[in-house]
Amino acid sequence: MIKNYFKIAWRNIMKHKVFSLINVIGLTIGLSASFVIGLMVFYDSTFDTFHKDGDRIYRVVTDFSSPEGQYHNSGVTLSLEEAIKNNSNFETVGGFYIERPTKVENKDNNSEFKWPNFVIFTDQNYFKIFNYKFLAGDKTEVLSKPNTVVLSEKRAADYFPKMKPSEIIGKTLVYNDSLNITVTGIVENFKERTDFVFEEFISQPTILQTRLRQNFLNKNWNNTNSASQLIVKVSESANFEAIQKRFDDLVLEHRSEDAKKYNNFRAFKLQPLSDIHFNENYGIYDWSKGQASKSLLTNLALVALFLLLLGCINFINLNTAQASQRAKEIGIRKTLGSSRKQLIGQFMGETFLLVFLSSILSLLLSKWLINVFSDFIPEGLEFELFKSPLIILSIIVLLLVVTILSGFYPALVLSKFNAVSVLKNHLSVGENKVKLRKYLTVFQFTIAQVFIIATLLVGKQINYLLSKDMGFKTNAVVSVYSPRAESELSKKEIYVQKLKTISQIKNISIGGNPPASFSTSTSNASFVDGEKEIATELQFIQGDTHYLDVFELNLLAGRVYRNDTIRELVINETFGKTLGFKTPQEAIGKNIVLSEENVPIVGVMADFHQRSLKTDIEPMALVGDWYRDRFSQFQAIHISFKNESSENLKSTLSKIENVYKSVYTETEDYRVQFMDETIETFYNREQKISKLLNWSTGLSILISCLGLLGLVIYTTNRRVKEIGVRKVLGASLLQINTLLCKEFLILVTIAFIVASPIAYYGINNWLQDFAYKTNISFWLFLVSGCAMILFALIVISAKTLQAANANPVNSLRSE
Template sequence: MIKNYIKIAWRNIMKQKVFSLINVIGLTIGLSASFVIGLMIFYDTTFDNFHNDGDRIYRVVTNFGSPDGDDYNSGVTLALEDAIKEDLNFEIISGFYIERPAIVENKDNNSEFKWPNFVVYTDKNYFEIFDYNFLAGDEVEVLSKPNTVILTEKRAADYFPELKPAEVIGKTLVYNDSLQITVTGIVENFKQRTDVVFEEFISRPTLLQTRLRQDVLNKNWNNTNSASQLFVKVSESANFETIQKRFDELTLEHRSEDAKKYNNTRTFELQPLSDIHFNENYGIYDWSKGQASKSLLTNLALVALFLLVLGCINFINLNTAQASQRAKEIGIRKTLGSSRKQLIGQFMGETFLLVFLSAILSLLLSKWLISVFSDFIPEGLEFELFKSPIIILGIIILLLIVTILSGFYPALVLSKFNAVSVLQNRLSVGENKVKLRKYLTVFQFTIAQVFIIATLLVGKQINFLLSKDMGFKTNAIVSVYSPRGEREVSKKKIYAEKLRGIPEIKGISIGGNPPASFSTSTTNASYVDGDKEVTSELQFIHGDTNYLDVFELNLLAGRVHRNDTVRELVINETFGRILGFQSPEEAIGKNVVLSGENIPVVGVMSDFHQRSLKTGIEPMALIGDWYRPRFSQFQALHISFKNESSEGLKRTLTKIENAYKTVYTEVDDYQLIFMDETIQQFYSREEKVSKLLNWATGLSILISSLGLLGLVIYTTNRRVKEIGVRKVLGASLLQINTLLCKEFLILVAIAFVVAVPIAWYGISSWLQDFTYKTGISFWVFLISGSAMILFALIVISAKTLHAANTNPVNSLRSE
């Protein structure tokens, strides 16, 4: 019987090739999107789910509050660990310090490794919280002595490529030319997905031999560094309210006088291990992989859901529309004894066959989609993940759900026909079924229309962001950064002199970060005017006396600082207004208090945007390199060009790199960043959203148009004789086309009316994240609506004009 059902199902599919193809295309698009996006959701939600008692492992993080806003830090003060060691709510406490050595040497084979990643100073408690598999070495006295290190299998292979793990034990590595550290253990790298990516574990007592010695000994409560991290494993009976209360008591007990004065707050919180992968406030340890976003995954899941629903709607519409064509088959089957249950089973089998065929095509298409959506696909996700048993089970369940959604209602409609009425040719199409098809068509085009409007408005906002004047020069300007860890200003000056000999270069400035960057240097500042005191956060940018000229920042009053090390401020307009000055000139000569020291304001520069236009302009000051000779804030040379042509710029960049190599002869980490590329990176997420909407719009229009085309084909085929009669009676081609198009265009117009408030609300909510935003223009809705109606008209007319052009003799011959 099953074999017979499959044969009949295949014959019906092949008999209605056009409708079957429309159904398969719609379902394939929806399933492909669901497969790939489902794979992404599975991949990102299964990080660090393999640790023993992982639900009891937390990272302690720090939140800061001030009148100017909130800030988040993944680290804690070094003093916190000692303060909570005796807390009974914590089963294990493990503090560690992330430190990147400048160089690690293996003297045995004369190899050296510069700036290795994922190096931490920690103790045995770390290996009690995270269960590593030891491949070699002492598992009892783990990191108990100074100058010892445990390596992962991968890092050991980098340092000692010719040796097996057991042979590495006892070997010596030299860190930063001075620290001789012995390898005491080799552990296996985690095989499952994890954000705990550390490769090198140095014993914590070794910190006393590094530049961090004073920080470790003093353990200042008011010093919070993201490198100082703390993990805890809470007891099974832990009371989280009690833990938080203890944290709050500690912050109040150790609140500084400055924090009280400036109304700043600090809180410690427990961050679940599973939250690290998604929480952008605190970040992950391997920034090169990019932070996962729950909101992005949610949006992707909604896109997949909508596309899948659109494909199911096509199936329902076309199958119910064609119900009358299979009426005689159903009548004969019922006469021969088929029950309604058997008929439903047969039609559901046909549906599953189409869904299964679509699934096969979707799997083939998914491999291509993974490369197309590379901006959304997390690094490490591969097509082979489809072999995972849970993914296979999920696909099977999805196919069953799609089969039921697509086929159950048409199966009920088809199996409900009365055998006597069918065989006597007294079958009529129910009004409710026609209404359902209309509702579903409106729903389809509403989704497509929402996507179109959203795509246009998001594109308009992104264009506004990228084209808006930032307040300083952003094109034809680059920053060349010094080698990592190099703080000799003299070398930068030598490099600058060499660059001044290049005729294509317009200006050069030695400084810190450019005016707009991802880095922030902030302090508290105050200004006393008689009995009145104004306090505010103040951000710094560091630059020499050429900084303003290179970036074409306007100096509104006063002058720049006299030299690099003099303590003078060039503030922006915003900071001047906060301090109460009515004009830039009024601020000149006034003193701002920084860390108890009076610093004179010698200049006022025009406002500019330091970040993306999501945020407003912050109070800022340009300063020199105040902390010499202890260390230098100057880490880059900023270069502007005379010739902005692509060919000229390319030649100039080659000269800049060649000059760099003559100054820094022993390094190979040349780093050059274009200012306009940095600005574009501010909006990388928005550009991803735009790309996602472009795809969603195109695919939803394709699915909806195919469904519309199917309904038009069915309708015109049923009205062939009517069209012939009308032509014989003198109806023109335009009149017939208008008659056939009118019903469908009304549905598209209704969809537009429904879509407008939905799209407006969604985009309005999205734009709330931006301090500076474009307006929601009426013309966008008008263009999108007109485009959708025009597109639908083209799809409909493609078939209706063909039907209207048919010779009426052919259609009326049998009458």
């Protein structure tokens, strides 16, 4: 019987090829989106789920709050580990410090590795919290002594190629030219997905032989560094309220006078292991992979759901509309003894066959979608993940749900026909069924309309962000960074002198970060105005006396500091207003207190945006290289060009790189950063959202218009004799087309009226994240509404004009 059901189902599908194709396309698009997005959700949600007692593992993080706002740091003060390690609520406390050596050498084979990443200083407790498999070495003894290291299997293969793990034990590696460290263990890299990507584990006492010695000998409670990480495993009976109270007590006990003076607060928090992969406030350890976003995954899941619903709605609409065409088949089946249950089974079988066919096409399409949506797809996610038993089971469940959602109502409608009425040709289409089709059509076009409006408004905001004047020169400006290990200024000065011989270069400056970057350098500052003291947080950018010229920053009053090391400030307008100065000239000559030292203001520059336009302009000062006697804060050479044409830029950049290689002959660490590209990276997420909306809009319009086309085909086929009569009676082509289009265009117009407030509410909420935003232009709503009506009119007219042009003799010839 089941075989017979599927045979009849296949015949019906082939008989109604157009409707079947529309259903397959709609379901394929929805299922493809669901498959790929489901794969992403599965991939990201399975990070670090394999650790033993993972629900008891936490990272301790630090939250800061001040009058200027809230800040987050994944690190803690170095003093915290010692203060809590004997607390009974913690089973194990394991701190580690992230460091990147300049180079690592294996003298035995004369190999050298520059700037290896994922290196940490830690102790045995780290391996008590995370259960690594040791391939060589004694787990109970490793990292107990200074100058020892545990390598991952992958890193060991890099340093000691073609050697077995057991043969590597006892070998020596030389770090930063002088630190001899013995390999005491080799661990297997985690096979499962993890954010703990570390490859080298150096014993913690070894850190006292590095540049970090003083930091660890004189641990400062008020110094928080993201490199200083603390992982804890709480006891099974842990009292989390007691843990938080202990954290709060430690904060109060060690709160500095400056923190009290400037109303700054700090709090230590426990971050669950499962939260690390998603929480953008604190980040992950491999920034190159990008942070997963729960909100982005949620938005993607909603897009997949909507596209799937649109496909299901097409199926329901077309199958209920076609009900009358299968009425006689149903009547004969009932007369021959078929039960309603058997008929429902027959129609559900047809639905499943279409859904199954769509799923096969969706799997093929998914491989292509993974490449198209590479901006959204996490690194490491591959098509082979579909082989996972859980994914296969999820796909089967999804197909069953879609089959029921798409086919159950049409099956009920079709199986409900009365056999006697059908065979007497007394069948009439119920008003409720017609209304349902109208409601579903309005729902489809409402979703499509929301996507269109959102696409236009998000695109308008992104264009506003990228085109708005940042307050400084962004085109034809590059920053060339010196090698990471270089702390002296002499080579930078030689490099600058050689660069001056390149005629295409307009201005050159040695400094720290450019005016807009992801880095922040801040300090507390105060200004005494009579009896009133104004305290605020002040950001710094460092540059020489030519810094303003390179970035064309406008000096409103005063001058630039006299030389690169003198302690003088050039402040921005916002800082001047914060201190109460009505004009830039008033600020000149006033003193600011920084670290209990009076520093004079010698200049005021115009405001510019230090970050993306999501944030307000903050108080800022341009300063020189104040700590040059200990270390130079000037790590980049900023260059502006005379000619901005692409060909000239390419030629000039090649010369700049050649000069760099002639000065820094011993390194290949050439890093160049374009100012306009940096600004674009501020809005990576917004551009991803825009791309997502573009695809969602296109697909939703496609599915909705295909569904509309199906309904138009059905309607015109039913009214073919009416059209013939009207033509015979003198109706024009335009009149007939208007008659047939009117009903559907009313539905599209209703959808626009429903969609507009929904889209306005969503976009208005999204824009609240931006300190600077474009206006929500209502003309865009009208444009989107007209565009949707135009799409619908093209689809409707394509069929109605064909029907209206048909010879009425052919339609009126047969009864």
